Amino acid sequence: MELRSVTKTYGPVRALVSVSARFEAGRVTMVLGPNGSGKSTLLSIVGTLTRPTSGRVSHGSLGKTRAAVRAALGWVGHDSLCYGDLSGRENIELSAKLHGLDPAHAFEAARQRFDLGAFAERPFRTYSRGQRQRVALARALVQKPGLLLLDEPTTGLDAAGVERLREVVRAESARGAIVVVVTHDEPFAKSAGDDWLSLERGRIVEG
Numbered sequence: 471m472e473l474r475s476v477t478k479t480y481g482p483v484r485a486l487v488s489v490s491a492r493f494e495a496g497r498v499t500m501v502l503g504p505n506g507s508g509k510s511t512l513l514s515i516v517g518t519l520t521r522p523t524s525g526r527v528s529h530g531s532l533g534k535t536r537a538a539v540r541a542a543l544g545w546v547g548h549d550s551l552c553y554g555d556l557s558g559r560e561n562i563e564l565s566a567k568l569h570g571l572d573p574a575h576a577f578e579a580a581r582q583r584f585d586l587g588a589f590a591e592r593p594f595r596t597y598s599r600g601q602r603q604r605v606a607l608a609r610a611l612v613q614k615p616g617l618l619l620l621d622e623p624t625t626g627l628d629a630a631g632v633e634r635l636r637e638v639v640r641a642e643s644a645r646g647a648i649v650v651v652v653t654h655d656e657p658f659a660k661s662a663g664d665d666w667l668s669l670e671r672g673r674i675v676e677g
């Protein structure tokens with residue numbers, strides 16, 4: 471997957487300025503940079519949720535159409551994309567159904583992988599932050615995405631939660647996914663990343 475000279479403006483604000491980068495299958499790219507440097511904008515362009523103002527985005531073998539890329543996309547952003555009135559189990563099962571997969575099988579796999587306890591039967595809105603994060607991640611991974619995008623995934627996680635996340639990120643890339651993670655957590659970025667890309671005022675400064 472590749473961005474070529476991608477610029478994104480919002481009125482007078484230049485969120486990204488001529489950004490070029492490659493993201494390889496089987497590698498984890500960490501996107502770093504201060505607040506407002508364009509990290510979330512980059513992620514949403516890569517995820518086809520935002521169109522660039524100029525420049526080119528190629529998703530390579532993930533697909534040529536937005537629909538194809540979105541079918542291959544696993545996304546955990548600031549918004550969990552989970553329904554608050556549904557339980558964790560129901561959220562995961564719903565995601566499985568939307569991808570044409572067996573819901574019970576998908577939930578059982580997620581339950582084991584993310585150690586989902588009795589809380590998985592309660593409404594999602596009652597969850598602690600760490601529980602939300604586990605279910606949101608489980609939901610995003612249901613269809614074994616070819617492209618996994620995570621925005622600040624360590625926020626609110628304890629040390630054990632961060633370690634589990636690191637293992638999941640490494641396992642997903644080892645499976646062959648392209649993984650792109652926006653983070654302010656430098657120890658996590660160092661330990662879980664293969665490639666690092668730093669943004670400052672919408673421009674790549676290294677990496």
Ligand SMILES: Nc1ncnc2c1ncn2[C@@H]1O[C@H](COP(=O)(O)OP(=O)(O)OP(=O)(O)O)[C@@H](O)[C@H]1O
Binds near residue numbers: 511
């Ligand atoms: N929908 C929008 N409308 C107007 N300006 C926007 C919009 N989205 C982002 N911006 C602006 O673009 C710039 C980059 O924002 P972005 O959210 O990509 O930064 P970020 O690096 O993810 O920041 P943070 O670390 O605070 O999450 C900021 O100046 C922001 O205010």
